[in-house]
Amino acid sequence: MIPRGGGLRTGRGVRRMTGTRARRYAIPRARRGPGAAAAAPDVWSRDFALFFVSRAVARLGDTMAPVALAAGLLQHGYGAGAVGLAMAAKAGAFAGLVVFGGVVADRFGTRRLMIGADLVRLVTQALVAVLFFTGRVDLGQVCVLGVVSGAAAAVFQPGVASTVPRLARDVQGANGAVRIAESAAQLVGPAVAGLLVAFASPGSVLAVDAATYAVSAVCLLLLRLPPLPGAAARAAGPGVRAFRSDLVEGxxxxxxxxxxxxxxxxxxxxxxxxxxxxxxxxxxxxxxxxxxxxxxxxxxxxxxxxxxxxxxxxxxxxxxxxxxxxxxxxxxxxxxxxxxxxxxxxxxxxxxxxxxxxxxxxxxxxxxxxxxxxxxxxxxxxxxxxxxxxxxxxxxxxxxxxxxxxxxxxxxxxxxxxxxxxxxxxxxxxxxxxxxxxxxxxxxxxxx
Missing domain, CATH: 1.20.1250.20 (MFS general substrate transporter like domains)
Structure with a gap:
């Protein structure tokens, strides 16, 4: 189906647009002229560096948390089934709500929502750390906090896609750089978490995880993100019907x-x-x-x-x-x-x-x-x-x-x-x- 008022690239070709409709659907491209390099960097700029650090640090915490959660629950007498349930609570909330998170991100803007999501996860991970520090570990409470954290992640994740092309002209290069950072975090995070669990405690790892969301939120707060085309028009139509319409349009x-x-x-x-x-x-x-x-x-x-x-x-x-x-x-x-x-x-x-x-x-x-x-x-x-x-x-x-x-x-x-x-x-x-x-x-x- 051809989207209303827009062009669609398929295997058969491209329908071209002109005028305001074309501008509405355009993702920022390379600017022409003498000032192009300064106005639209290929990849690295102050703002992309902030986003890069945000993703790398948060990903490091994400890879450390499962190690601490598993070790902490096992230390407090829970079995493998409880570990799986605690992890599934977060993953299930994320998978079930991420589609709605995409609608919210398109309607209200990504930067504020991503900062808010990081702050929510800062609180949830800090509370889980407190549970382990105090020794009052209750599986139900851990699962509830996991659901809240997963819901925040569902609001955060859709904004990642639209942020990259707004910060860098070379979208592939930017994605490659972010992928390297996330892969390095995946490589280092579990090992660091294992050492911290062995020499400190699972609660200390979860406290570090909470701190990574604080770093991410600060980086995003300092970020200057260009507005998306049509953002004002989308924000002007609140209500359940408009939300449903956005969901259907997507x-x-x-x-x-x-x-x-x-x-x-x-x-x-x-x-x-x-x-x-x-x-x-x-x-x-x-x-x-x-x-x-x-x-x-x-x-x-x-x-x-x-x-x-x-x-x-x-x-x-x-x-x-x-x-x-x-x-x-x-x-x-x-x-x-x-x-x-x-x-x-x-x-x-x-x-x-x-x-x-x-x-x-x-x-x-x-x-x-x-x-x-x-x-x-x-x-x-x-x-x-x-x-x-x-x-x-x-x-x-x-x-x-x-x-x-x-x-x-x-x-x-x-x-x-x-x-x-x-x-x-x-x-x-x-x-x-x-x-x-x-x-x-x-x-x-x-x-x-």
Missing amino acids: WREFRARNWLWGVIAIWCVYMIAVWGPTVPLVATEVVRHHGPRAYGLVNSALGAGTVVGGLLALRLRPRRMLRAGAIALFTFFCFPGAVGAGLGVPAMAAGAAVAGAGLSFWGVMWATSVQTQVPADVLNRIHAYDVAGSLAMMPVGQALAGPAAGVLGAGHVLLASAVTSVVVAAALLAIPAVRALVRTDAPSAEVV
């Missing part, structure tokens, strides 16, 4: 792009059959046969690979980004495949590194495509549908992993996940709208 814009919903539909299969089973079963198999140190090494190799993928995304500028990303995604089979085949630790670590690089490169290509192809005034809602669709099936895959491993064996399930990952990458390339989508920004060098 869904129509989502459905109108074959490449967009096609990728999300395939990604649901990926989450159920590949990523969902891979995470718990790799941990189980590696720890069972090689010990926790080996699992730490494999996990670190995966993180190092994602950093490499981000660096590659800074260098390579394919004309058809989704096609290049799908090709890179073929490498993911190395991770579950190496573990499922029972290879040695060096081979599993190498497979994890290669898989991480391919997955990270795909992630940058996907994020950049969404941010540059989607109209600016619906980008937050589209990103919310993207996140919801991508994450909705992951718990299903994780839940099915155990029973499937009990029937077939964990190794065979991982091998099946490896084969499915190849099928998923091939399916992405089989969709004309995906493989033929041409980038709308101006790459410095075309390689694909």
Whole structure:
């Protein structure tokens, strides 16, 4: 369906717009003229540096919190089921509310909502830390605070998509830089959390996590974010009916792009059959046969690979980004495949590194495509549908992993996940709208 009053890029071509309608749907591009570089930096500027620090520090806290939560609950007599419930409370609230968060972000502006969300999470994580410091740990209270934190994350996350193209002319380069920072945090965070738990306490880790949200909020407060086109018009229509209308409009814009919903539909299969089973079963198999140190090494190799993928995304500028990303995604089979085949630790670590690089490169290509192809005034809602669709099936895959491993064996399930990952990458390339989508920004060098 062609969106009302707008142009739509599909695999068949582009409908062009002129005048005020074109300006309404335009995402800020490179300015021409002598002052272009100063007015619109490619990537690095004061404001992008603040956003970069905000994302890196907050991500570091996000990777530390699960370690502290699990260790703290186990120390206070709770079992693995309680740990899973506490984590699911936050994840469930996020997945269930992120679509509504996209509508709120498009209607009221992203910066204020992101700061507010950080402050809410500062309070929730601080309260959880207090529970562990005082020794009065109640699972129900932890779960309630997790729900509130997840709801705040659902309000925060949609704004990330529209912030990047407003701060940097080189959207792909900016996404690559953010991906590297987040990957480095993923690599370092769990190790730092483990040391703090061992030498201090789980409460101290959760206090550090709360502090990361304070740093993020300050960075966003100092940020000068250009306004989105049409922001005043959207804010002028409050009410339940207007909110519902915004939600429907976002869904129509989502459905109108074959490449967009096609990728999300395939990604649901990926989450159920590949990523969902891979995470718990790799941990189980590696720890069972090689010990926790080996699992730490494999996990670190995966993180190092994602950093490499981000660096590659800074260098390579394919004309058809989704096609290049799908090709890179073929490498993911190395991770579950190496573990499922029972290879040695060096081979599993190498497979994890290669898989991480391919997955990270795909992630940058996907994020950049969404941010540059989607109209600016619906980008937050589209990103919310993207996140919801991508994450909705992951718990299903994780839940099915155990029973499937009990029937077939964990190794065979991982091998099946490896084969499915190849099928998923091939399916992405089989969709004309995906493989033929041409980038709308101006790459410095075309390689694909």
